[in-house]
Amino acid sequence: MSRLLLRNADGADPGGSWNRDPRGTEAGEGADRYQIARTGLRLFLVVVSSLFFLFLLAFIARSQMTDWQPLTEPLAPLANPWQLWVNSAFLVLSCIALQWARMAARKARLDATVIGFVLGGLFAMAFLMGQFWVWQQFVAWGYFVAGNPANSFFYLLTGVHGLHLLGGLIAWGRTVAKFLQRVPLPQLSASIELCAIYWHYLLGLWFVLFALLTSTPQTYEAIARLCGLR
């Protein structure tokens, strides 16, 4: 019995056999700094996804209560969400500009990179101002944050999304400052790549939020049934 246990202990483990030649001693595992930063960003996006997934589950669960007043009813503010479409267009333009900057940086074209990158940030600011304008419209029409859970979720979700974009704009601003300090392009290309990845993610996330916030109660009910929340 004793020998059997010892044999199991040795045989089951890759490093357990002292006679075995080790693998991987030639090349260290891992990657360069940009690769590390990209992995870190992707992990962060997983965390953000978890955050919004839970917000959306709470949204669906809460929407099944009887006091929910949809924002998409004929006289409600999102019956014709044209302002949100305008804002979405700004965010799309922002992503296009950043993608353009990213591609230009890969080809070491400084002017195009700077123009694309700065435009990307400006369009993102336009998106945020547009969202704030929508909030003002809500307030003007009497759709206050505590008026109804649908309103509350609208402010909450658009606000949290906006805060994430604001965080991105801080990173964007730091990179712009480095452009102004004439830091060479190769040293900035990683930041540009990371900003572009982050922006694309936030665009995708915004379309999920947009679709959900402007859906009908029937859609919420169908999702709730699918999730076992009803």
Place this chain on the structure above:
Amino acid sequence: MAYAEQAETEALHEPKSFLTKYVWSQDHKVIAIQYSLTALFVGLIAIVLSGLMRIQIGFPGSLAFMDASTYYQAMTMHGMIMVIYLLTALFLGGFGNYLIPLMVGARDMVFPYVNMLSYWFYLLAVVVLLSSFFVPGGPTGSGWTLYPPQSISQGTPGVEWGIVLMLVSLAIFIVAATMGGLNYVTTVLQARTHGMTLFRMPLSVWGIFMASIMALLAFPALFVSAVMMLFDKLLGTSFFMPAIISLGQPLAHQGGSPILFQHLFWFFGHPEVYIVALPAFGLVSDLISTHARKNIFGYRMMVWAIIAIGVLSFVVWAHHMYVSGMNPYFGFFFAVTTLIIAVPTALKVYNWVLTLWRGDIHLTVPMLFALAFIVTFLVGGLTGLFLGNVIVDIPLSDTYFVVAHFHMVMGVAPVLVVFGGIYHWFPKVTGRMLNDTLGKLHFWITFLGTYAIFFPMHYLGFQGMPRRYYAYDNYAFIPQSAQELNAFITVIALTVGVSQLLFVFNLAWSVFKGRPAGSNPWGAASLEWQTPNTPPIHGNWGAKLPVVHRWAYDYSVPGIEQDFVPQTVSAEELEQMRQLSAGTTIAGVKP
């Protein structure tokens, strides 16, 4: 270029000033010590709070300032501090920060600046939390689960300021934990040295790695619930608040779902149990293997068990909510998943025992704590199987049986590993040994004391003694014998609480006066003990990163006189050691 090669070519920017070296430090080792000291400090506050609660329960009315509100405030802060601000912070921020780079052969965490921010955000969270002791109304007394509507309704202690500060503090803590977690996971994935494959990592790293992933996924649930409750409290929304009449007045809220909060909270809360337990599992595996001078039994099984527990812990949360009136089919589902998660957990316990079996067990202080962990976790785990079944849980849910269960499995057991880990790695951190006699005294008082505290609570629970009451006198259904047992528990609890000062004194004394430890006092095989300097200097490894040739558990290798083979020993070097040992033996026999 691979990380290890790049790290060897880059210049080390060692901090020069006192501030950058010890305060605004980006060195993982300094940050680990900052995290640990802060966590131990708040832990001492939580112990004092528990002492106050025990005095009230054992000897009702003996504390003039202790009324129901104060009791609930102490209970809430004790629970929250212990679970979040002590255990989570210490295992991930303390042990994780110190051990991960050293154990995988990295120079530091991959994002040192973010790592530094993580600590300062944690400290800010602690300051915000503790500030609630000094605001009008004091801290919240809603219980550590902060269930609405009670937590934000008039009549609950700390409803004006305390609950707001608690929620804000939690949100800040989650930001800190996220910054730390991103570092730990990315470092493990991307910054391992030459030859350090995933399946050569010590189980400590595996435990902390998996717990960090879980923290990254589970903490958002607490963040969501905290933000939504802050909206309910401050902006008057009704995410969780139903229509309610409070103190005779209807509140403005309507339609909110308190059960939604419970789901969100426990979707975080149950993984949180394993966010604390998995690092403990990992650390204790290394302690047992090192101090039993035997390779860990079933290494791969242990790794897969850690992963399985991590995954399964996300589908058991509602076993905390059997009494919330859930659909019986849900209860059935969560009872089944709860029983399933016991399988990989039991597997780990078997493997620890099989590692010990016929090992060369050295009853050092870390080993004593590790052995105590196994039995304590076993007891706590077994009562968890009881409570995982709906039909058993419902009558026991609001009794001291639950208090006993979660203190054994989630309080005492991980804390024993914390102590064992500190006694084990203190020589690497400071270059000095902790005092052995004080350590053993601390161990026996803590170990026997915690059993004397929590074992009787199981019995009280079976007797039907309800939890959450602030005074148990004058209730006809609670017999006098229970009150006597409560007094006994209180005396022991105060003794154990005060005895922790032995540990604090030992830490403080040994840093300056402890016996010099040398570089590897336990004869451990894992990488952190092979650093060129003890304590390791900035950059950890000198000019070249270490090359790893084997796993971390080569103990008592046949044919080798030295009873451990460090991870850095190559096959050729091992052969030389073997020949040397053979020569020594022959030379030893001939005379």
